[in-house]
Amino acid sequence: MLPSPLPSESLTSESSVDSLDAETCRSLRDNQYNATLIERIDIHDDLFRVRVRPDAGIRPFEPGQYVAVGLGNWEPRLKPSQEENLEPKKMTKVVRRAYSISCPMISADGELAPCDKLDYLEFYIALVRQASDPKGKPPALTPRLYGLNQGDRLVVESKITGHYTLAGIDSGDTILMLSTGTGEAPHNAMTAGLLHRGHHGRIINATTVRSHADLGYEREHRLLMERFPQYRYLAMTTRDPENLDPAHPRYVGKQYLQDMFTSGKLAELAGDPLDPANTHVFLCGNPAMIGLVKAGEPIPARPGMLPLLSAAGFTNEVVGPGHVRFEKYW
Numbered sequence: 001m002l003p004s005p006l007p008s009e010s011l012t013s014e015s016s017v018d019s020l021d022a023e024t025c026r027s028l029r030d031n032q033y034n035a036t037l038i039e040r041i042d043i044h045d046d047l048f049r050v051r052v053r054p055d056a057g058i059r060p061f062e063p064g065q066y067v068a069v070g071l072g073n074w075e076p077r078l079k080p081s082q083e084e085n086l087e088p089k090k091m092t093k094v095v096r097r098a099y100s101i102s103c104p105m106i107s108a109d110g111e112l113a114p115c116d117k118l119d120y121l122e123f124y125i126a127l128v129r130q131a132s133d134p135k136g137k138p139p140a141l142t143p144r145l146y147g148l149n150q151g152d153r154l155v156v157e158s159k160i161t162g163h164y165t166l167a168g169i170d171s172g173d174t175i176l177m178l179s180t181g182t183g184e185a186p187h188n189a190m191t192a193g194l195l196h197r198g199h200h201g202r203i204i205n206a207t208t209v210r211s212h213a214d215l216g217y218e219r220e221h222r223l224l225m226e227r228f229p230q231y232r233y234l235a236m237t238t239r240d241p242e243n244l245d246p247a248h249p250r251y252v253g254k255q256y257l258q259d260m261f262t263s264g265k266l267a268e269l270a271g272d273p274l275d276p277a278n279t280h281v282f283l284c285g286n287p288a289m290i291g292l293v294k295a296g297e298p299i300p301a302r303p304g305m306l307p308l309l310s311a312a313g314f315t316n317e318v319v320g321p322g323h324v325r326f327e328k329y330w
């Protein structure tokens, strides 16, 4: 899919660019940027898949890992987004954020495309226009990242890192991956990696998003399910009409992963008992879904997955079947 250029009036220079002339910006880019955006696939205005090719190639990495991506504070910010007032000395700095490496999963000619066999990195990134805490710092990177188009330059750190990987998994084990929103990214990389290495146990990739419009990889998941009977993609929503309107003919209520798990609906849809004896669990995305409770803190009224999984016999301490791994995005 070709990138759809953003209307120029949606980008604003704000204070940062006003104070740096075009020649300074050009020289900062030339000196610091080390990668090129080669393709941008817009799912909707606030969600995209983006492919980036680092100039120096890509060091070996494992599905599930992440890398830092950055842009200069001198780059314009997409509007509407929370206003940012930077001190002059910060204008020439690069802001970096971690991004899980996602995966196209299926190549243009219909072949399985594991992320570590490509000459680019794919990311799945939501635009954050506003900090969730009204007093919080304005989101620094994504309002700038969303201004980029094909051919534009940016920073990608050479070090790809992270412990959220497929280590210690046997080929017949059940893999249960649960995500919210763009937390699906590492699971897509893991899915393609598992299928590519001939994993024959069940692979369940379940995600909850607000609306069906937020499913950036639905077509690829359907194709994989047609080809690999051990693979199941479960897409669930919380804000579509069938989630909100009890009179809707297909009313299902809000499909939060926690409720789906405790009610047994997730196991039913997965077609698997999700037994800790042979199931590895991966949780990625919104911290409220993950539900990490620090020692001494009470479990909230709506617990996240970690306490629910613990009550069901899973653990995040011992590696092996029954093990839970998680990656919090904030």
Ligand SMILES: Cc1cc2nc3c(=O)[nH]c(=O)nc-3n(C[C@H](O)[C@H](O)[C@H](O)COP(=O)(O)OP(=O)(O)OC[C@H]3O[C@@H](n4cnc5c(N)ncnc54)[C@H](O)[C@@H]3O)c2cc1C
Pocket (backbone or CB within 6 Å): 066, 097, 098, 099, 100, 101, 123, 124, 125, 126, 128, 130, 131, 132, 133, 137, 138, 139, 140, 141, 142, 143, 181, 182, 183, 185, 186, 327, 328, 329, 330
């Ligand atoms: C290991 C790791 C991997 C990550 N991988 C991804 C990824 O693959 N895709 C991705 O979109 N983000 C990912 N993130 C989050 C990412 O690093 C940025 O925080 C995010 O893109 C927002 O950047 P920002 O500078 O615009 O705002 P920030 O100042 O970084 O964040 C502002 C606020 O935005 C909200 N937020 C952060 N990330 C998201 C998100 N993904 N969806 C909705 N709201 C969010 C939170 O409330 C956060 O406090 C990852 C984070 C970590 C730690």
